[in-house]
Amino acid sequence: MRREQEFIDGLYARVDALRGDAETSVADALAQGDKPMQARLERDILVAERSGLLAALNAVDGSLCFGRIDLTGGDSHHIGRIGLRADDADRTPILIDWRADVARPFYLATGHTPMGLRRRRHISTEGRRVSALHDEILDLGDTTRTGHEDPTGDAVLLAALSSARTGRMGDIVRTIQADQDRIIRAPHRGVLVVEGGPGTGKTAVALHRAAYLLYEHRELLARRAVLVVGPNPAFLGYIGEVLPSLGETGVLLATVGELFPGVRATAADTPEAAAVKGRADMADVLAAVVRDRQALPDPVVAIEHDREVLMLDDDLVSVARERTRAAKLPHNVAREYFEGYILNTLTDMVAERIGTDPYDGSNLLDPSDITQIRDDLAENPEVWSAIDQLWPRLTPQRLVADFLADPEGYVGDADADAIRRPVTRAWTVADVPLLDEAAELLGEDDRLARARAARERETQVAYAQGVLDVSYASRTYEFEDMDDEDSEVLSAHDIIDAERFAERQEEDDHRGAAERAAADRTWAFGHIIVDEAQELSPMAWRLLMRRNPTRSMTLVGDPAQTSEAAGVGAWADILQPYVEDRWEHTRLGVNYRTPAEIMDVAAAVVRAENPGFQPPGSVRSTGVRPWVRATDDLPGAVEKAVAELAPSPKLSASLEQGGAPTGRLAVIAPRDLHRRLAARLDGVTAGAEPDLTRAVVLLDPRQAKGLEFDSVLVVEPGRYGTSDLYVALTRATQRLGVLHTGELPKALADALA
Numbered sequence: 001m002r003r004e005q006e007f008i009d010g011l012y013a014r015v016d017a018l019r020g021d022a023e024t025s026v027a028d029a030l031a032q033g034d035k036p037m038q039a040r041l042e043r044d045i046l047v048a049e050r051s052g053l054l055a056a057l058n059a060v061d062g063s064l065c066f067g068r069i070d071l072t073g074g075d076s077h078h079i080g081r082i083g084l085r086a087d088d089a090d091r092t093p094i095l096i097d098w099r100a101d102v103a104r105p106f107y108l109a110t111g112h113t114p115m116g117l118r119r120r121r122h123i124s125t126e127g128r129r130v131s132a133l134h135d136e137i138l139d140l141g142d143t144t145r146t147g148h149e150d151p152t153g154d155a156v157l158l159a160a161l162s163s164a165r166t167g168r169m170g171d172i173v174r175t176i177q178a179d180q181d182r183i184i185r186a187p188h189r190g191v192l193v194v195e196g197g198p199g200t201g202k203t204a205v206a207l208h209r210a211a212y213l214l215y216e217h218r219e220l221l222a223r224r225a226v227l228v229v230g231p232n233p234a235f236l237g238y239i240g241e242v243l244p245s246l247g248e249t250g251v252l253l254a255t256v257g258e259l260f261p262g263v264r265a266t267a268a269d270t271p272e273a274a275a276v277k278g279r280a281d282m283a284d285v286l287a288a289v290v291r292d293r294q295a296l297p298d299p300v301v302a303i304e305h306d307r308e309v310l311m312l313d314d315d316l317v318s319v320a321r322e323r324t325r326a327a328k329l330p331h332n333v334a335r336e337y338f339e340g341y342i343l344n345t346l347t348d349m350v351a352e353r354i355g356t357d358p359y360d361g362s363n364l365l366d367p368s369d370i371t372q373i374r375d376d377l378a379e380n381p382e383v384w385s386a387i388d389q390l391w392p393r394l395t396p397q398r399l400v401a402d403f404l405a406d407p408e409g410y411v412g413d414a415d416a417d418a419i420r421r422p423v424t425r426a427w428t429v430a431d432v433p434l435l436d437e438a439a440e441l442l443g444e445d446d447r448l449a450r451a452r453a454a455r456e457r458e459t460q461v462a463y464a465q466g467v468l469d470v471s472y473a474s475r476t477y478e479f480e481d482m483d484d485e486d487s488e489v490l491s492a493h494d495i496i497d498a499e500r501f502a503e504r505q506e507e508d509d510h511r512g513a514a515e516r517a518a519a520d521r522t523w524a525f526g527h528i529i530v531d532e533a534q535e536l537s538p539m540a541w542r543l544l545m546r547r548n549p550t551r552s553m554t555l556v557g558d559p560a561q562t563s564e565a566a567g568v569g570a571w572a573d574i575l576q577p578y579v580e581d582r583w584e585h586t587r588l589g590v591n592y593r594t595p596a597e598i599m600d601v602a603a604a605v606v607r608a609e610n611p612g613f614q615p616p617g618s619v620r621s622t623g624v625r626p627w628v629r630a631t632d633d634l635p636g637a638v639e640k641a642v643a644e645l646a647p648s649p650k651l652s653a654s655l656e657q658g659g660a661p662t663g664r665l666a667v668i669a670p671r672d673l674h675r676r677l678a679a680r681l682d683g684v685t686a687g688a689e690p691d692l693t694r695a696v697v698l699l700d701p702r703q704a705k706g707l708e709f710d711s712v713l714v715v716e717p718g719r720y721g722t723s724d725l726y727v728a729l730t731r732a733t734q735r736l737g738v739l740h741t742g743e744l745p746k747a748l749a750d751a752l753a
């Protein structure tokens with residue numbers, strides 16, 4: 001213990017030194033004020049790098065090193081959240097990053113396959129103090145004993161699983177299990193589906209995979225960012241600290257409802273409306289809506305020009321429309337062509353009228369006259385209002401709002417009734433994939449933006465050229481100093497030209513990749529991780545696939561927990577249109593969350609509907625049986641049950657004193673009961689985005705998805721569908737109680753009897 005403490009003190013001394021260096025260089029750089037261009041650029045790069053290092057060092061402080069492997073050859077390595085090197089000439093590694101290959105046996109070695117290990121040691125710390133060691137002997141011939149042996153090898157895992165919850169998910173880097181490790185480190189190309197029942201660590205594995213991929217493919221992924229998609233904002237808050245605790249910040253966490261920049265989905269859809277909006281054929285429906293905006297005159301559009309009236313009729317506009325459509329460009333982009341065809345048509349009309357020789361019918365105008373006529377027409381506002389009427393510029397918001405206000409004719413009557421709503425209403429989550437689809441169909445008429453970008457780019461290239469010239473000048477100076485004109489050392493001038501330098505400058509935008517990605521609808525992420533993937537509609541999949549053209553994805557989910565009517569049944573159905581059958585499927589089969597006593601009850605509920613159902617086996621049992629009670633005073637019974645189910649005596653005490661609670665309790669009840677129940681529960685948090693760090697949280701079953709609590713009270717289970725009930729029953733790590741006024745589902749009654 002003392003030796004480990006000394007070693008860990010040494011690691012922290014190194015961390016403190018690195019942190020001191022990083023802080024000093026950031027402070028010095030920022031204090032330099034305005035500098036010549038090159039110095040400014042270097043300063044920005046240095047500040048960004050060192051700030052990232054600082055953030056990582058701060059994040060891992062207090063839990064830096066958690067393990068050690070001793071190899072049969074005599075070497076040993078300490079394993080930690082980040083890698084560290086000594087400050088010596090060889091930069092000797094002193095702490096191995098958990099993601100490095102060298103660390104792998106820590107997770108995979110067994111007595112049967114020791115992978116060259118003699119011993120695996122788990123080091124537990126409280127802050128910077130070593131509090132416990134647990135050793136596993138993997139070389140059975142080795143008789144040396146340390147006095148810290150853990151004969152079953154799972155003391156650290158079981159302690160982690162039984163510990164009080166905090167309302168925030170923690171990382172599992174100390175105790176990743178072998179089957180989880182294989183998924184975390186699976187190659188990054190292609191689509192990997194991770195399926196598993198409740199509590200099998202799907203979310204944990206997905207997040208550690210993000211951290212692993214960022215480590216293994218840092219160059220690519222730090223630039224393109226990783227997107228983690230979760231089912232709702234409360235869930236994203238729940239998992240939000242896992243990656244920072246692993247020293248990773250360049251990841252964007254978002255719900256599908258947050259993936260259309262500038263739109264916040266605040267309204268809710270009925271399940272019927274969400275199902276209609278999520279259907280794959282909505283892509284064709286929206287395409288038809290756009291085509292209908294490319295109107296024909298009814299019967300003619302009259303334009304006053306030069307004291308004459310020009311008539312655009314059906315036939316003329318039809319030709320222009322078909323030619324424009326033939327370009328197969330998005331609507332707003334194609335408009336440039338339509339404008340051209342209409343201007344040409346009108347020019348021909350005017351030319352014919354004023355230029356035709358009355359004697360032989362030939363045209364007397366020369367090309368410069370024709371150009372003049374076209375330019376005059378282009379200055380006539382009536383021409384532009386005719387074009388606006390026939391091929392209007394459209395925004396996704398306008399198009400989708402108008403369609404939802406008046407969907408008749410595009411979908412069946414019942415579907416139209418389900419989705420119809422006033423133009424002014426707030427957006428819903430299911431609207432976001434429609435907006436994204438519309439944005440694809442419409443494209444952006446970016447002629448103005450392109451002209452502006454070209455000007456900006458010229459300025460930037462000029463700036464970069466200036467920087468390079470400075471660097472070239474300084475190179476000459478240095479080389480003269482070194483008297484080494486033929487040096488092999490290359491300067492920036494030799495390796496990058498000004499154009500590329502300007503591009504790099506853009507990449508060094510002050511915002512990180514994740515932040516830039518959040519603001520850019522067309523961003524192509526390096527990797528996308530989708531949690532609760534079974535909930536996404538076909539339209540939501542279309543949106544996500546557009547954000548990831550390389551199809552590098554990890555999808556985690558559990559079809560038995562699907563609650564969204566729009567969700568898709570089978571992975572093959574989801575993936576076939578995008579990657580055909582080129583995807584891999586893996587399963588996680590051990591439940592680390594729910595004790596066996598609770599899992600038996602939850603499984604019985606699903607089995608009533610699906611007799612062949614196989615739930616994941618629980619790794620723990622607590623000896624505490626779940627209970628059920630009938631009541632005719634629901635609020636009173638809930639109040640009493642909350643006091644009883646409090647995760648520890650400390651929770652009730654801390655609730656009374658308003659102190660920080662240990663352990664968390666969720667009351668899962670139908671939404672319409674929330675107000676009545678909240679009135680009886682002190683300090684309870686509820687609503688669309690409840691604060692999960694509070695002692696008692698009131699949720700509906702959908703909101704509970706993906707979350708976990710020490711104790712759970714399920715209220716009125718008879719009102720949930722099977723999969724929602726399954727979700728609700730599998731959220732507890734310790735205790736479960738059920739309260740009801742109405743009839744209990746039979747399977748639940750039998751299982752709890």
Ligand SMILES: Nc1ncnc2c1ncn2[C@@H]1O[C@H](COP(=O)(O)OP(=O)(O)OP(=O)(O)O)[C@@H](O)[C@H]1O
Pocket residue numbers: 157160161170171172175176177180196197198199200201202203204205558561592593705706707708730
């Ligand atoms: N190897 C592990 N070591 C320690 N804890 C683990 C491990 N694997 C999973 N857990 C814990 O088990 C719990 C369940 O994990 P997680 O939420 O990732 O499961 P899930 O499969 O996503 O569940 P659900 O489908 O119910 O949302 C979490 O508290 C997680 O930290």
